[in-house]
Amino acid sequence: MTSVLANLRQDADTRFASLGWPNRRVEAYKYTDLSALKQADFGAVVANKAHDLNALNGIEGLTLTTASQADAEVQAKVGSLLPLSDAVAAYSTAHMDEVTVLHVAANTKIEQPLILDHHRSGKNASFPRYLVILERGAEADLVERYAGDSEGLTSPVVEVFVAAGAHLKHYRALSEGSATTHLGWTATELDRDASYRHVALNHGAALARHNIRVTLAGSGAHVDLLGLHLLQGKQSCDSHTFIKHAAPHTTSNEVYKSVVADAANSIFQGKIYVAKDSQKIEGNQMSRGLLLGPRARVNNKPELEIYADDVICSHGSTVGALDESALFYLRARGIPAAKAKQLMVEAFIKEVLEDLDGVSELETHWKPLIDAYLSSVFSSAPDA
Amino acid sequence: MLSIQNLHAQIEDDQKMILKGLNLEINPGEVHAIMGPNGAGKSTLGNVLAGKDGYEVTEGSVFFKGEDLLSLEVEERAHAGLFLAFQYPVEIPGVQMLNFLRTCTNETRIARGLPELNGMEFLKLARAKAAELKINPDMLKRSVNSGFSGGEKKRAEILQMALLEPQFAILDETDSGLDIDALRIVSEGVNALRDAKRSFLVITHYQRLLDHIKPDHVHVLADGQIVRSGGPELALELEERGYVHYEKAA
Numbered sequence: 166m167t168s169v170l171a172n173l174r175q176d177a178d179t180r181f182a183s184l185g186w187p188n189r190r191v192e193a194y195k196y197t198d199l200s201a202l203k204q205a206d207f208g209a210v211v212a213n214k215a216h217d218l219n220a221l222n223g224i225e226g227l228t229l230t231t232a233s234q235a236d237a238e239v240q241a242k243v244g245s246l247l248p249l250s251d252a253v254a255a256y257s258t259a260h261m262d263e264v265t266v267l268h269v270a271a272n273t274k275i276e277q278p279l280i281l282d283h284h285r286s287g288k289n290a291s292f293p294r295y296l297v298i299l300e301r302g303a304e305a306d307l308v309e310r311y312a313g314d315s316e317g318l319t320s321p322v323v324e325v326f327v328a329a330g331a332h333l334k335h336y337r338a339l340s341e342g343s344a345t346t347h348l349g350w351t352a353t354e355l356d357r358d359a360s361y362r363h364v365a366l367n368h369g370a371a372l373a374r375h376n377i378r379v380t381l382a383g384s385g386a387h388v389d390l391l392g393l394h395l396l397q398g399k400q401s402c403d404s405h406t407f408i409k410h411a412a413p414h415t416t417s418n419e420v421y422k423s424v425v426a427d428a429a430n431s432i433f434q435g436k437i438y439v440a441k442d443s444q445k446i447e448g449n450q451m452s453r454g455l456l457l458g459p460r461a462r463v464n465n466k467p468e469l470e471i472y473a474d475d476v477i478c479s480h481g482s483t484v485g486a487l488d489e490s491a492l493f494y495l496r497a498r499g500i501p502a503a504k505a506k507q508l509m510v511e512a513f514i515k516e517v518l519e520d521l522d523g524v525s526e527l528e529t530h531w532k533p534l535i536d537a538y539l540s541s542v543f544s545s546a547p548d549a
Numbered sequence: 550m551l552s553i554q555n556l557h558a559q560i561e562d563d564q565k566m567i568l569k570g571l572n573l574e575i576n577p578g579e580v581h582a583i584m585g586p587n588g589a590g591k592s593t594l595g596n597v598l599a600g601k602d603g604y605e606v607t608e609g610s611v612f613f614k615g616e617d618l619l620s621l622e623v624e625e626r627a628h629a630g631l632f633l634a635f636q637y638p639v640e641i642p643g644v645q646m647l648n649f650l651r652t653c654t655n656e657t658r659i660a661r662g663l664p665e666l667n668g669m670e671f672l673k674l675a676r677a678k679a680a681e682l683k684i685n686p687d688m689l690k691r692s693v694n695s696g697f698s699g700g701e702k703k704r705a706e707i708l709q710m711a712l713l714e715p716q717f718a719i720l721d722e723t724d725s726g727l728d729i730d731a732l733r734i735v736s737e738g739v740n741a742l743r744d745a746k747r748s749f750l751v752i753t754h755y756q757r758l759l760d761h762i763k764p765d766h767v768h769v770l771a772d773g774q775i776v777r778s779g780g781p782e783l784a785l786e787l788e789e790r791g792y793v794h795y796e797k798a799a
C-alpha cells in the first residue's frame with residue numbers, strides 16, 4: 166500500500182476511534198442503531214476482491230488496476246468523495262486493503278456490464294473497495310452484487326467519478342443471507358452534462374445500511390436514484406441518500422419503494438441539498454412503503470435543504486397496507502388471495518423497475534431474487 | 550340456483566343492520582331485477598353474496614347450487630360460478646388489464662378443471678370478446694380500470710363476465726353512467742350470455758335497462774327487505790311513480 170493510502174487509512178482509524186458506532190442520538194442513525202456493533206465479533210478480515218475480476222481484463226477501453234499501481238492523480242481520488250465524519254465510511258476506510266480501480270477511457274462505450282460479484286461465506290469481515298472513473302464522454306454499466314451466507318460483515322465502498330458528458334448506469338443488488346451485517350457506501354460525483362443512474366435492490370442481510378451520496382458538480386448533470394427494499398423476517402434495512410445540487414441546471418429524480426413483511430424494518434432517509442448559487446434546479450423525490458403485516462415497519466424521512474431560490478423540488482412519502490378494495494376486486498374475479506397480493510406487490514415495485522425492461526442484469530439476476538422474495542412472502546404468510 | 554333465506558347483514562364497524570330479513574329464490578335461466586331507493590341495501594346484497602369483508606351475516610342463509618355460499622372464500626365463490634359486476638369497479642394502478650384478465654381466466658379455469666389458455670390463445674379470445682363489446686384493444690394494455698371513463702369501466706366489467714362465463718351474475722347498476730349506445734352494447738353483451746342454465750340478478754335504478762335486458766321477475770328492495778315482487782310491469786310502475794312510497798316505508 167502506498168503512503169497516500171496508508172495515511173488515509175490511518176486518518177480513518179483515528180476518526181472512527183473518536184466516533185465509535187453511532188447510536189440513535191446521531192441524527193443520521195436515528196432509525197438504525199449501530200451501537201450494538203461494539204460487541205459484535207465479525208471474525209478475521211478477509212480479502213476484499215470481487216470474484217471473477219479477471220473477466221474484466223482485456224475489455225477494450227477499460228483499464229483495470231489498483232490504486233497502488235495508479236498515478237498520483239488517481240490515488241488522490243481515493244476517499245475524496247467519502248465523508249469520514251460518517252462512522253461507517255470511517256470504519257470501512259480504516260480497514261481497507263487494496264483499492265480496485267476501473268478506469269474507462271474517454272469517449273468509449275463499453276457494451277458489456279462491468280460486474281463486481283461478491284459471494285461471501287463464513288464468519289469474517291470484508292471491505293471491498295473500488296474506484297470507478299469514467300473519463301469524458303465514456304459510457305458504461307456497472308453491476309455490483311453481494312450474495313452468500315456470511316455471518317460476518319460486508320462493508321464495501323465504491324467511489325465513482327463521472328466526467329463531463331459521460332454516462333454510468335449502476336445496478337447494485339444486495340441479497341446476502343439473514344446473518345450478514347452489510348454496511349455499504351456509494352459516493353459519486355458528476356461533472357458537466359454527465360448522467361448517473363443508480364438502481365438498488367436491497368433484499369438481503371440481517372442489518373443493512375447503504376449510504377449513497379451524489380454530488381452534481383457540473384451544470385447539466387442528472388442523477389436517477391431508484392431503490393427497492395424487499396424485506397422479511399427480522400431484517401432491517403436503511404437506505405440513506407444525499408443528493409447535492411452543487412451546480413446550476415442540475416436535475417435529480419429519486420424513487421424508493423419498500424415492501425415489508427413479517428417484523429422487518431425499512432428505513433429510507435433522503436436529503437436533497439441545493440447549494441446557494443445553484444439556480445434552475447429540479448429535484449424530485451418519492452418514497453413509498455408497503456406494509457404486508459401488522460408487525461412490519463417503515464420509516465421514511467424525506468428532507469429538503471435549499472439555499473437557492475430558482476428551484477423546483479418536490480418530495481412525497483406514503484406508507485400503507487395493500488388496498489383492501491383492490492384485493493377484494495381481484496379475488497372476486499377468481500384470483501386466489503396470495504396471488505392477488507403478489508400481483509399488487511409486483512405492480513407496486515414496477516414503478517422502480519419500469520424503465521428497465523431489457524436490462525440483462527435485472528432479467529437474469531434480479532428477477533429470480535424478486536420472484537423468490539414474493540413466493541416466500543406469500544406462501545408462508547397467507548393472511549399477512 | 551340461488552336461494553336466499555331471511556338474510557340479515559350488518560356493517561361490522563358500526564353494527565348498523567342493512568339487510569333485514571331478505572328472501573329471494575332464483576332458478577336457472579331466470580333474470581331477476583332488483584330496484585329500490587338509494588341506500589336500500591342493493592349493493593350490500595351484492596357485496597355479501599360476493600364475500601366482501603366488513604359485513605357480518607347475523608341471521609339467515611344463502612345456498613348457491615345447493616352449497617352454503619357464505620362458507621366459501623371470495624375466490625371460491627367466483628370459481629363456483631358467481632360473478633359480481635361492481636357498481637364502482639376498482640382502479641388498480643400498475644396491474645395491466647390483459648395480465649389481470651388472463652390471470653383471472655386461467656385461475657378460474659384451473660379451479661374448474663379446465664386447461665389453462667396460453668398467451669396467444671388468451672390474447673385472441675380477449676381481443677374477440679373486447680371487439681364484441683366495442684372495447685378499444687389499447688385498453689387491454691392499460692392498468693386495471695385506471696383512468697377509464699365510467700362507460701369503459703362498465704364495459705370492462707362485462708368483458709370480465711364474458712371471459713369468466715359465470716352461472717350466476719349480479720350486475721350492480723351496470724347501466725349507470727352509460728349513454729344510449731353504450732347501454733345497448735352492454736345489454737347485448739349480457740343477452741348473448743343468457744341461456745337456460747345461467748341466471749342474472751340485475752340491480753338498477755332505471756327501467757330503461759330492463760327494456761334491453763328483459764327480466765322474468767322484478768323486486769323492490771327497500772330498507773333491507775324485498776317489499777314487493779312482480780313481473781316486468783312492476784318496473785314500469787316504479788318508473789312512473791318513483792320510490793317515494795318505499796322511501797317513506799323505509
Ligand SMILES: Nc1ncnc2c1ncn2[C@@H]1O[C@H](COP(=O)(O)OP(=O)(O)O)[C@@H](O)[C@H]1O
Pocket residue numbers: 560567585586587588589590591592593594603
Ligand atoms: N362498508 C360500509 N360502511 C358503512 N356503511 C355502509 C357500507 N356499505 C353500505 N353502507 C350503508 O348501508 C346502506 C346501504 O348501502 P348500499 O347497499 O350501498 O345501498 P344501495 O346500493 O341500495 O344504494 C347505506 O346507508 C350505506 O351508507
Ligand SMILES: [Mg+2]
Pocket residue numbers: 591592593636722
Ligand atoms: Mg348501490
